[in-house]
Structure formats: C-alpha cells, structure tokens
Amino acid sequence: xxxxxxxxxxxxxxxxxxSLRAKIISGELxxxxxxxxxxxxxxxxxxxxxxxxxxxxxxxxxxxxxxARPRGYFVRRHELSYVRPQSEWRPQPxxxxxxxxxxxxxxxxxxxxxxxxxxxxxxxxxxxxxxxxQPTSLVVxxxxxxxxxxxxxNINDTFYPYELVKGSEILNPADIxxxxxxxxxxxxxxxVRATDEIEARMPLPDExxxxxxxxxxxxxxxxxxxxxANDEPVRCTxxxxxxxxxxxxxxxVKPGKASL
Amino acid sequence: xxxxxxxxxxxxxxxxxxSLRAKIISGELxxxxxxxxxxxxxxxxxxxxxxxxxxxxxxxxxxxxxxARPRGYFVRRHELSYVRPQSEWRPQPxxxxxxxxxxxxxxxxxxxxxxxxxxxxxxxxxxxxxxxxQPTSLVVxxxxxxxxxxxxxNINDTFYPYELVKGSEILNPADIxxxxxxxxxxxxxxxVRATDEIEARMPLPDExxxxxxxxxxxxxxxxxxxxxANDEPVRCTxxxxxxxxxxxxxxxVKPGKASL
DNA sequence: GAGTGGTCTAGACCACGGG
DNA sequence: CCGTGGTCTAGACCACTCA
Numbered sequence: 001x002x003x004x005x006x007x008x009x010x011x012x013x014x015x016x017x018x019s020l021r022a023k024i025i026s027g028e029l030x031x032x033x034x035x036x037x038x039x040x041x042x043x044x045x046x047x048x049x050x051x052x053x054x055x056x057x058x059x060x061x062x063x064x065x066x067x068a069r070p071r072g073y074f075v076r077r078h079e080l081s082y083v084r085p086q087s088e089w090r091p092q093p094x095x096x097x098x099x100x101x102x103x104x105x106x107x108x109x110x111x112x113x114x115x116x117x118x119x120x121x122x123x124x125x126x127x128x129x130x131x132x133x134q135p136t137s138l139v140v141x142x143x144x145x146x147x148x149x150x151x152x153x154n155i156n157d158t159f160y161p162y163e164l165v166k167g168s169e170i171l172n173p174a175d176i177x178x179x180x181x182x183x184x185x186x187x188x189x190x191x192v193r194a195t196d197e198i199e200a201r202m203p204l205p206d207e208x209x210x211x212x213x214x215x216x217x218x219x220x221x222x223x224x225x226x227x228x229a230n231d232e233p234v235r236c237t238x239x240x241x242x243x244x245x246x247x248x249x250x251x252x253v254k255p256g257k258a259s260l
Numbered sequence: 261x262x263x264x265x266x267x268x269x270x271x272x273x274x275x276x277x278x279s280l281r282a283k284i285i286s287g288e289l290x291x292x293x294x295x296x297x298x299x300x301x302x303x304x305x306x307x308x309x310x311x312x313x314x315x316x317x318x319x320x321x322x323x324x325x326x327x328a329r330p331r332g333y334f335v336r337r338h339e340l341s342y343v344r345p346q347s348e349w350r351p352q353p354x355x356x357x358x359x360x361x362x363x364x365x366x367x368x369x370x371x372x373x374x375x376x377x378x379x380x381x382x383x384x385x386x387x388x389x390x391x392x393x394q395p396t397s398l399v400v401x402x403x404x405x406x407x408x409x410x411x412x413x414n415i416n417d418t419f420y421p422y423e424l425v426k427g428s429e430i431l432n433p434a435d436i437x438x439x440x441x442x443x444x445x446x447x448x449x450x451x452v453r454a455t456d457e458i459e460a461r462m463p464l465p466d467e468x469x470x471x472x473x474x475x476x477x478x479x480x481x482x483x484x485x486x487x488x489a490n491d492e493p494v495r496c497t498x499x500x501x502x503x504x505x506x507x508x509x510x511x512x513v514k515p516g517k518a519s520l
Numbered sequence: 521g522a523g524t525g526g527t528c529t530a531g532a533c534c535a536c537g538g539g
Numbered sequence: 540c541c542g543t544g545g546t547c548t549a550g551a552c553c554a555c556t557c558a
Contacts (some may be wrong), residue, residue, distance in 0.1 A: 011545080011546060015370065018465075025464070037523085037524070037525085038525070047547080047548090048390060048548045048549065048550095049550095050547070050548070050549090051546080051547060053525085053526090053545090057317070061462070062463075063461065063462040064547080067526090068524095069525045069526075070524035070556055070557085071524070071556080072521070072524065072525080073525085075385075080459070082457075085512075153542090160442075192514040193511070193514065194512045195510070195511050196508075196509065196510040196511075196512065197507050197509055198507065198508040199340070199503065199506065199508070200460035200478045200480040200501075200506075201503055201504065202321070202323040202324075203322075205281065215318075215321060216462055218461065218503065220460040220461065243459065243460035243478065246459065246460075248457070248458040249455065249457055249458075250345075250456040250458075250510055251454070251455050252453065252454045252455075252456065253453050253454075254452045255349055271527060272528080273528090297542085297543070297544085298544070299542090307528080308529045308530065309531095310528080310530090314527085314528090327543095327545090328543095328544090329537085329543065329544050330535080330536055330537055330538085330544055331537080331538090331543070331544065332542095332543065332547095333544085380547095
C-alpha cells in the first residue's frame with residue numbers, strides 16, 4: 001500500500017542490507033552466527049518478503065552471508081590458507097609418494113587429496129600465447145583438482161608443449177615423485193625463470209561446478225609460465241584458487257642484498 | 261498460471277541465465293553488445309518479469325553483464341592493465357614531479373592522476389600485525405586513490421610506524437619526488453626485503469564508494485610489507501585493485517641463475 | 521507437521537534519459 | 540512523451556530438514 005521510497009534516501013532493500021552489513025562488520029553478528037529469519041525481517045522492516053529477500057541477496061553476493069536451507073542465513077566464515085609460489089624452487093618432498101603441496105598440507109595437519117587427469121589437447125588461447133605456440137598445435141594438459149578434508153581447494157592445470165614432453169613421465173596421470181621440474185630438466189629443458197600473473201574475477205560455470213562454489217565467491221587466477229635459459233617457455237600452469245580460502249604469498253629481496 | 265518447475269530440471273531463471281551466459285561465452289553476444297530487453301525475454305521464456313530479472317541478476321553478479329538504465333543490459337568489457345610490484349626496485353622516474361606509477365601510465369598513453377591524503381592514526385589490525393606494533397600505537401597513513409582518464413583505478417594506502425618517519429617528508433601529502441623508499445633509506449631504514457600477500461574478495465562498502473564499483477566486481481588486495489636488513493618492518497602498503505582491470509605480474513629467477 | 525528458504529505470478533508506480 | 544530498468548506488494552506453491 002504505502003511505501004514509495006520518495007521521501008527515503010535509499011531503497012528499503014538497501015537499507016536492510018546496509019543495516020545487516022554494519023552489524024556483520026562491527027562484529028555484532030559474528031562469523032557463523034545466524035541472522036533473523038526472512039519473516040522476522042519482514043516485520044522488523046515492515047515490508048514484503050521479496051524486498052527482504054532482495055536485501056539479503058545483496059549480502060549473499062557480497063560474500064558476507066550464505067543461506068543454509070532450511071535452517072536460515074548465516075554469517076560466513078573466512079579461513080585463509082597461504083600459498084607460496086616460490087616453492088617451485090624449494091627442496092623436494094621427503095616422501096616420494098607425495099608431492100610438495102600434499103606434504104605441506106599434511107604438515108599443517110590437514111588431509112589433502114587430489115585427482116589428476118592428463119589430456120592431449122589444443123591449448124586455450126591464453127595458454128597458447130604464453131607458450132608461444134599456435135593454438136592449433138598440441139599440448140599436454142595435466143589437470144588436477146585438489147581437496148582438503150574432502151572439500152575442493154583449487155584447480156591446478158599445467159600445460160606442456162607436446163613436442164617437448166612426449167614419451168615422458170609427464171603423460172602419466174599420477175604423481176611424479178621427483179617433480180615435473182626434474183623431468184623437464186632431464187629432458188634438457190631446465191626451467192630457470194618464471195613469470196606470475198595474478199588476477200581476480202568471478203568464476204565461470206565449470207569452475208563453479210569443479211570447486212563447488214556459491215554466489216559471492218570470486219576466484220584468484222594465478223598463471224605461471226616457466227622458461228629455460230634460452231627464454232623458451234616450457235610450461236604454463238593455471239591455478240584457480242577460491243578467493244575466500246587463499247592468500248598468495250611472495251617474498252622478494254632487493255637486488256644485491258640477497259645474502260640476508 | 262502454469263509453470264511449476266516440477267517437470268523441469270532447473271528453475272526457469274537459471275535456464276535463462278545459462279542460456280544467455282552461453283551466448284556471451286561463445287561470443288554470440290560480444291562485449292559491448294546489448295541484450296534483449298526484459299520485456300523481450302519475458303516473451304521468449306514465457307514468464308513473468310521478476311523471473312527474468314532474477315536470471316539477469318545472476319549474470320550481473322557474475323560480472324558478465326551490466327545494466328545501463330534506461331538503455332538496457334550490455335555485455336561487459338574487460339580491459340586489463342598490468343601491475344608490476346617489483347618496480348619498487350627499479351630506476352627512479354626521470355621527471356621529479358611524477359612518481360613511478362604515473363610515469364608508467366603516461367608512457368602507455370593514458371592520463372593518470374591521483375589524490376593523496378595523509379593521516380596519523382591507529383593502524384587497522386592487519387597492518388599492525390605486519391608492522392609488528394601494538395594496534396594502539398600510531399602510524400602515518402598515506403592514502404591515495406589513483407585515476408586513469410578520470411576513472412578510479414586503485415586505492416593505495418601505505419602505513420609507516422610514526423616513530424620511524426616523524427618529521428620527515430613522508431608526512432607531506434604530496435608526491436615525494438625522490439620516492440618514499442629513498443626517504444626511508446636516508447632515515448636509516450633501508451628496505452631490503454619485502455613480502456607480498458595477494459587475495460581476492462568482494463569489496464567492502466567504502467571500497468565500493470571510493471572505486472565506484474558495481475556488483476559482480478571482485479577486488480584484488482595486494483598487501484606489501486617492507487623490511488630492513490634487521491628484519492624490522494618499515495612500511496606496509498595495502499593496494500586495492502579492481503579485479504576486472506588489473507593483472508598483477510611478478511618475475512622470478514631460479515636461485516643461482518640470476519645472471520640471464 | 522511446522523518452519524525454513526526457493527521459485528513464481530500479475531499486477532503497480534517510480535526515475536531517468538532520449539526522441 | 541515513451542520505453543527502459545528499479546522498486547515493491549500480496550499473495551501462491553514447492554522442497555527440504557528437523558523435531
């Protein structure tokens with residue numbers, strides 16, 4: 001009946017979102033706690049259910065709350081893990097069965113697991129650019145989804161030019177105990193330099209499915225390209241991380257000050 | 261009247277979102293092109309306007325489209341810039357009036373500008389942790405919002421322990437011609453090492469305002485902490501980048517292979 | 521069964537920008 | 540002015556889970 005926002009500076013659904021958001025940020029509504037039900041909010045704001053839902057949807061898409069049907073809405077928890085890309089050039093794992101990442105996670109008391117598959121395909125255009133090859137030539141794609149405590153953690157796809165690695169262990173869809181870098185070195189393509197590109201975006205539908213993401217969950221895309229001493233690209237890794245679960249960490253030393 | 265999704269595997273609004281998303285990803289609807297109006301979609305999918313709006317809202321929050329009232333919905337364009345954090349340790353700008361970032365942008369043919377303000381405050385908790393100081397002690401916050409061609413580009417806030425920089429040029433809310441690093445060195449706190457932390461999340465309300473963001477726009481947060489040779493933290497920079505406009509770039513060389 | 525959120529309708533009025 | 544999307548209502552039925 002009434003309403004008409006005319007005299008009010010902001011739409012009602014935004015006022016509702018602002019009000020709840022403020023309580024979340026201030027900590028009045030702490031992570032894991034339950035919000036009032038839609039019905040309660042209808043009464044509190046004297047409005048229709050759709051309007052309340054609109055306001056709640058704003059917060060869902062901001063990643064602040066998430067609905068757990070049919071129990072209600074809850075303030076989201078954000079537990080961050082650190083990822084250290086330079087681990088590429090750190091010591092090899094002690095157990096040959098386990099790759100570097102899995103060992104690291106086990107050390108932290110978590111239960112890591114992964115699923116690996118290998119395909120020979122034409123590369124995605126961005127990968128072709130970085131490997132400096134034609135999009136019609138072939139690459140070996142080693143794809144894995146990594147899990148921690150049975151929850152999807154990241155997607156890690158590495159692409160190698162097929163000509164470089166054909167016939168090698170890289171084609172085998174299992175852990176490479178001594179590390180893929182070692183295999184590349186043995187093939188005569190030692191990786192001595194790498195570039196890292198990092199961007200943030202909303203996930204594509206296939207990423208939503210593979211990482212079991214809901215709304216309000218951006219992904220962090222970390223693209224790593226490795227080069228030989230001749231500046232020849234030998235691999236390109238595309239790492240899709242769940243934004244709310246990862247921080248990527250780098251360490252840098254001022255040139256000429258390497259010896260701390 | 262009819263409806264009832266019972267016989268259909270997915271809700272109608274999702275079918276609509278899926279259908280349009282597929283056209284966008286395949287390129288049938290190219291960046292910048294206009295989508296059918298809500299009314300058209302109501303007819304095409306034989307449904308009510310709210311349902312169509314629900315489906316469109318999904319795509320808006322995925323960052324794929326954006327409404328330009330009252331002209332209609334358009335497929336979003338994504339133009340990426342690169343940011344190179346190690347520029348910290350690269351040559352100083354040729355013009356003393358211009359800082360490194362502005363020079364870089366000018367070289368690229370863009371029109372950079374920035375607004376700088378300086379405050380003396382108690383640090384945010386994450387900054388206090390990284391500077392290894394009490395949250396109640398004071399820091400100097402140099403805040404800037406950078407613009408390119410009058411559009412907000414990023415937020416760049418640097419925090420220095422007040423005790424370290426009091427009385428210095430750092431307190432002056434203007435460009436520091438020779439660079440803040442140089443000033444720190446002159447004060448006896450040469451930064452020789454840095455850690456970079458990068459994460460992706462949805463923006464907070466103040467970031468939405470300062471960067472003029474709409475829905476479906478995650479931000480990339482780049483937190484840089486600089487240390488002296490004694491491992492004493494001397495500054496912490498928090499860089500908030502618009503996800504859809506930035507790629508962060510690093511370069512790494514295998515230890516012992518530094519001389520390419 | 522009761523209560524939660526999820527989907528959907530068929531209307532309504534508003535604000536805004538371009539012809 | 541007209542057409543666009545933006546806000547809002549007052550209903551309805553569904554699916555799911557927990558007591």
